[in-house]
Amino acid sequence: MAQTTVKQLASEVGIPVERLVSRLAEAGVSASSADDQISDDDKLKLLRHLRSAESSRSGGKLGAKRSSVSLRRRSTSELKVNTGRGGSSGRTVSVEVRKRRTYANRGQQSDDEQAPARAPEAEASEITQEQAEAQRVAEQERAEAEAAERARREEEERKEAEERARREEEERQRAEAEAKRQAQIQAQKEAEAQANREAMERERARLGVRVDAARSRAQENLRRAAESHGRTEEDVARERERERAARGQAQPANAAGDAGKGKGKSRKELHVAEGKQGRRKDKKKRGGGRRQKNVNVATEHTFERPTAPVVRDVEIPELITVADLAQRMAVKGGEVLKRMMKLGVMATINQTVDQETAQIIVEEMGHNPKPVSSETAEEALAQEVRAEEDQVEGVARAPVVTIMGHVDHGKTSLLDYIRRTKVQAGEAGGITQHIGAYHVKHDKGAITFIDTPGHAAFTRMRARGAEITDIAILIVAADDGVMPQTKESIQHARAAGVPIVVAVTKMDVSGADIEKVKSGLASEDLIPEDWGGDIQVVPVSSKTGEGVDDLLDAVLLQAEVSEFKAPIDVAARGVVIESSLETGRGPVATILVKAGKLKRGDSILAGPHYGRVRAMFNELGEQVKEAGPSIPVEVLGLSGTPEAGDDAFVVANEKKAREIAAQREEHQRESKLAQQQAARLEEVFSAIGEDGPAESKDLNLLIKGDVQGSVEALVESLRKIPSEEVKIRIVSSGVGGISESDVELALASQAIIIGFNVRADNKARKTIAETGVDVRYYSVIYEAIQDVTDAVSGLLGTELREEIIGLAEVRDVFRSSKLGAIAGCVVVDGAVVRGQPIRVLRNNVVVYEGELESLRRHKDAVDRVPAGTECGIGVKNYNDVKPGDQIEVYERTEVQRKVADTETA
Numbered sequence: 059m060a061q062t063t064v065k066q067l068a069s070e071v072g073i074p075v076e077r078l079v080s081r082l083a084e085a086g087v088s089a090s091s092a093d094d095q096i097s098d099d100d101k102l103k104l105l106r107h108l109r110s111a112e113s114s115r116s117g118g119k120l121g122a123k124r125s126s127v128s129l130r131r132r133s134t135s136e137l138k139v140n141t142g143r144g145g146s147s148g149r150t151v152s153v154e155v156r157k158r159r160t161y162a163n164r165g166q167q168s169d170d171e172q173a174p175a176r177a178p179e180a181e182a183s184e185i186t187q188e189q190a191e192a193q194r195v196a197e198q199e200r201a202e203a204e205a206a207e208r209a210r211r212e213e214e215e216r217k218e219a220e221e222r223a224r225r226e227e228e229e230r231q232r233a234e235a236e237a238k239r240q241a242q243i244q245a246q247k248e249a250e251a252q253a254n255r256e257a258m259e260r261e262r263a264r265l266g267v268r269v270d271a272a273r274s275r276a277q278e279n280l281r282r283a284a285e286s287h288g289r290t291e292e293d294v295a296r297e298r299e300r301e302r303a304a305r306g307q308a309q310p311a312n313a314a315g316d317a318g319k320g321k322g323k324s325r326k327e328l329h330v331a332e333g334k335q336g337r338r339k340d341k342k343k344r345g346g347g348r349r350q351k352n353v354n355v356a357t358e359h360t361f362e363r364p365t366a367p368v369v370r371d372v373e374i375p376e377l378i379t380v381a382d383l384a385q386r387m388a389v390k391g392g393e394v395l396k397r398m399m400k401l402g403v404m405a406t407i408n409q410t411v412d413q414e415t416a417q418i419i420v421e422e423m424g425h426n427p428k429p430v431s432s433e434t435a436e437e438a439l440a441q442e443v444r445a446e447e448d449q450v451e452g453v454a455r456a457p458v459v460t461i462m463g464h465v466d467h468g469k470t471s472l473l474d475y476i477r478r479t480k481v482q483a484g485e486a487g488g489i490t491q492h493i494g495a496y497h498v499k500h501d502k503g504a505i506t507f508i509d510t511p512g513h514a515a516f517t518r519m520r521a522r523g524a525e526i527t528d529i530a531i532l533i534v535a536a537d538d539g540v541m542p543q544t545k546e547s548i549q550h551a552r553a554a555g556v557p558i559v560v561a562v563t564k565m566d567v568s569g570a571d572i573e574k575v576k577s578g579l580a581s582e583d584l585i586p587e588d589w590g591g592d593i594q595v596v597p598v599s600s601k602t603g604e605g606v607d608d609l610l611d612a613v614l615l616q617a618e619v620s621e622f623k624a625p626i627d628v629a630a631r632g633v634v635i636e637s638s639l640e641t642g643r644g645p646v647a648t649i650l651v652k653a654g655k656l657k658r659g660d661s662i663l664a665g666p667h668y669g670r671v672r673a674m675f676n677e678l679g680e681q682v683k684e685a686g687p688s689i690p691v692e693v694l695g696l697s698g699t700p701e702a703g704d705d706a707f708v709v710a711n712e713k714k715a716r717e718i719a720a721q722r723e724e725h726q727r728e729s730k731l732a733q734q735q736a737a738r739l740e741e742v743f744s745a746i747g748e749d750g751p752a753e754s755k756d757l758n759l760l761i762k763g764d765v766q767g768s769v770e771a772l773v774e775s776l777r778k779i780p781s782e783e784v785k786i787r788i789v790s791s792g793v794g795g796i797s798e799s800d801v802e803l804a805l806a807s808q809a810i811i812i813g814f815n816v817r818a819d820n821k822a823r824k825t826i827a828e829t830g831v832d833v834r835y836y837s838v839i840y841e842a843i844q845d846v847t848d849a850v851s852g853l854l855g856t857e858l859r860e861e862i863i864g865l866a867e868v869r870d871v872f873r874s875s876k877l878g879a880i881a882g883c884v885v886v887d888g889a890v891v892r893g894q895p896i897r898v899l900r901n902n903v904v905v906y907e908g909e910l911e912s913l914r915r916h917k918d919a920v921d922r923v924p925a926g927t928e929c930g931i932g933v934k935n936y937n938d939v940k941p942g943d944q945i946e947v948y949e950r951t952e953v954q955r956k957v958a959d960t961e962t963a
C-alpha cells in the first residue's frame with residue numbers, strides 16, 4: 059500500500075502539521091511527528107472522523123439553522139476573439155465562470171422553512187467554514203486519487219519488471235538449449251564426416267583400379283577418335299573442350315582430366331555420380347533422420363568423390379533408332395540428338411541411323427562401339443554349314459550357265475532353242491515350265507541354264523551376294539559384231555571371275571561375218587582359240603540349231619577344265635532364282651541347289667521366310683522327291699516369297715528356321731523403316747519449298763560452321779537483317795562439314811548453303827555438282843552478312859567471291875630442316891597453283907588459312923600441279939599439317955552480282 063508522511067499530507071491538505079497531528083489523534087491514528095507514515099487506511103479514518111465531527115457540529119450549534127451546503131467553483135479560461143481585421147490577429151479575453159451548487163438537507167428542509175432567518179454574521183462565518191471544509195475535502199480526494207494513481211503505476215512497473223525477468227529467463231534457457239543442441243549436431247557431424255571420409259578412402263581404394271582402367275579407355279577412345287578423323291589426340295581433346303566451353307562447362311583440356319575430374323552434375327555418365335548420390339540423400343532428407351545430416355556434412359567439407367566416366371561397350375546393330383542408341387549408352391535421347399546436331403546430323407528420336415553413324419556418335423559420347431551383325435544366328439548357321447561342307451569331298455556337278463550379250467543378238471532365242479530341243483528330250487514330253495532356270499542333259503554331261511538373260515540381272519544377283527553362275531555364254535550376232543553391251547557383259551563376267559564361252563549367233567543370216575566378230579573380241583582381249591588364245595568361239599544359229607550342240611560341248615569342256623564340284627552328303631543349301639505367289643499353290647520359289655540334296659519334308663529357310671518343303675517340281679512341272687547340286691527346283695511350302703538372290707538353307711528343325719527368319723525379317727523391316735523416314739522427310743521439305751521463295755519471297759538458308767559459337771553468331775546476325783520484302787529463314791544450322799544430307803535438305807527446301815570455315819565432303823560435293831545447289835563459303839562473318847543483306851535489299855553491285863581452284867589430299871608429311879613440314883599430296887580436283895592463298899582442311903573444317911610457300915614436283919619447284927598428280931606442298935608458318943588433311947587453293951575475284959545468285963527463288 060502507498061504510504062505518505064504527515065508532513066506531505068499536511069502540505070497537500072494545506073494545514074499546519076501540528077493541526078493535522080491533532081486531527082489524526084482525534085481520528086485515532088497514531089502519528090506524532092511530521093515524518094510519521096500515514097497509510098491510506100489512516101487517511102480514510104481521518105476523513106471519516108472529520109465528516110462525523112462536521113456532522114455533529116452541524117447537528118449542534120448550526121444544524122438547526124442550516125439545511126443546505128453550497129459549493130462554489132470558480133474557473134478561469136481564455137478565449138480568442140477575432141477582431142475582424144483579418145489575418146490571424148485577435149484579442150485574448152479572460153472569462154471567469156462561477157458555479158454554485160447547493161446540497162440541501164431534505165430532512166431538515168421543512169424546519170428551515172419554518173425557522174426564522176438567521177443572523178448575517180453567523181451565516182458569513184458558516185460560509186467561511188464551509189469553504190474551508192470543502193477545500194479540504196477536495197484536496198483530500200485529489201490526494202487520494204493521486205495516491206491511487208501512484209499505486210497503480212507502481213503496480214504496473216512491478217508487473218513489467220516481473221514479466222521482463224521471466225522473458226529473460228526464458229531467453230537464457232532457450233539459448234542454453236540451442237547451444238547444447240548445436241554442440242550435439244556438431245559432434246554428430248564430425249563423427250559422420252569422419253565415417254564418411256573413411257568410407258571414401260575405402261571406396262577410392264576399391265575404385266582405384268577401375269578408375270585407372272576407365273581413364274586408359276578414355277585415352278584409347280580419344281586416340282581412336284583422333285585416328286578415325288585424322289586428328290591428334292590434342293585436337294580431339296581441344297575440340298571436346300571447346301564443346302564443353304560452348305555449353306558453359308569448361309573442364310580441364312587434357313584427357314586424363316576429362317576422364318578423372320569431371321563431376322557428376324555435368325557428366326551423367328560418370329561412374330560415381332555425385333548427382334546420383336545427392337539424389338539419394340535428398341530422398342532421405344525429405345524423410346528426416348540421421349542421413350539428413352550426412353548431406354550437410356558432405357556439403358560443408360566440400361569433399362569430392364572420386365569420379366570416372368563409365369565407358370560402356372555399346373552393341374550396335376546394322377540399323378538402330380536414336381532412342382535405342384541412347385538407351386544402350388544410358389543417356390537421354392535428347393543428349394544424343396544434341397550430339398548428332400553438333401556432328402551436323404539432324405535427326406528425330408525415332409529415326410533409324412546406320413551402323414557407321416551410330417559408331418561415330420557412340421565414340422563421340424565417349425563409349426566403345428561394338429558393331430554387331432543382326433544376323434548372328436544366321437552367320438552361325440552359315441559357318442556351321444561351311445564347316446560341314448569342308449569335311450566332305452565334293453563331287454562333280456553340272457555347270458550353271460548365264461547367257462549375256464548385246465540387245466537383240468539372240469539371247470532369248472538361243473535359250474529357248476536349247477530348252478525346246480534339249481529339255482523336251484525328257485520322257486515326259488510335256489511343255490517346259492518357266493521356273494527361272496532349267497537343266498539340260500547332254501551327251502557329255504548336264505548343264506543348268508539360268509533363264510533370266512542379261513548382265514544386269516547377273517550383276518543384280520551378284521550384288522545380293524549370290525554367285526551362282528559358273529560359265530558365261532557371251533553371244534555376239536555374226537552380222538553385228540561386238541557392241542557396247544557386249545563389252546559391258548565382258549567386263550561384268552570378268553569382274554565376277556566367270557570364264558567366257560562365245561556363241562556367235564545368227565550364223566544363218568546373210569551378213570554373218572565371224573571373222574569380224576573374232577577381231578572385235580580380240581580387241582576386247584578375248585582371243586579365240588584358233589587365233590592362239592583360250593576363248594572358245596562357237597558359231598550357232600538359233601533358227602537352224604546349227605552349232606548348238608557344239609556350244610553345249612564347249613560349255614562342258616570349260617566346266618571340265620574348271621572342275622566344278624559340290625558336296626552331296628551335307629545339309630542342302632541353295633540360292634533363290636525367283637519366286638511368286640500362285641493361286642492355289644501359295645508362295646512358290648525356284649531354288650538352285652548348290653550343295654547337298656534338297657528333299658521333300660526338309661525344314662527350309664529362304665531369305666526371311668521359312669517352311670517345310672511340301673512339294674518340289676522340276677522345269678517340266680514334274681514332282682521330284684529330291685534335288686542335288688546345280689538342279690533348279692520349284693519349292694512349295696514357304697511362309698512367303700523370298701527375293702531372287704536370297705540364300706536358302708535346310709535347317710535341323712523348323713524352330714531354328716523360324717528364329718533366323720524372324721531375325722532376317724526384323725532386319726528388313728528396319729531397312730524399310732529407314733527408307734520410309736527418308737521419304738517422309740523429303741515430303742516435308744519439299745512442302746516447305748513449294749510455298750517457299752517463289753510466292754512468299756523467303757530466303758532459305760542452311761548454315762554449317764566450324765564451331766557452335768560462329769554458327770550461333772551467324773544465325774543471330776542473319777535473322778536480324780532487316781528486309782520488308784524478303785523473309786530470311788534458317789532451314790537448318792549445325793557444326794561440321796557439309797554432308798550429302800545437308801545438300802539434299804538444301805535442295806528440297808530450296809535453301810542456299812552457307813559454309814563458315816567448313817567445306818563439303820566428297821559425296822556432298824558430287825551432289826552439289828549434280829544438283830546445282832548454291833553453296834557459299836565464308837571465313838569472315840561480316841562478309842556473309844553483307845552478302846545476304848545486299849541480296850535481300852536487292853543490291854546488285856559487285857561482290858568479292860572466292861573460287862576454289864584446286865584441292866589436294868595430304869598422303870604423307872615429310873620434315874625438312876630447311877623448309878619445315880612438307881605435305882606429300884595428290885591433287886584431286888582442279889589444280890594447285892603457286893602464289894594463291896590456301897586453307898588446310900581437316901574433316902572438312904578449316905584448320906588453317908595461309909599461303910602456299912613451296913610447290914614441288916619430284917624435287918623441282920613448279921608453278922602449277924594439275925589434278926591426278928602428286929606434289930609436295932609447304933605451307934607458310936604452318937607445320938601441323940597431317941596425313942588425311944586437305945589443302946584447298948582458292949582465288950578471290952570480284953564478280954557482278956545477279957539477282958538469282960542469292961535470291962534462290
Ligand SMILES: Nc1nc2c(ncn2[C@@H]2O[C@H](COP(=O)(O)OP(=O)(O)OP(=O)(O)O)[C@@H](O)[C@H]2O)c(=O)[nH]1
Pocket residue numbers: 464465466467468469470471472511563564565566567598599600601602
Ligand atoms: N535368223 C536368225 N535370227 C535370230 C537368231 N537368233 C535370234 N534371231 C532373231 O533376232 C531377234 C532378237 O532375238 P532375241 O533372242 O529376242 O534377242 P535377245 O538378245 O534376247 O534380245 P533382248 O531380249 O531384247 O535382249 C529376233 O527377231 C530373233 O528371231 C538366229 O540365230 N538366226
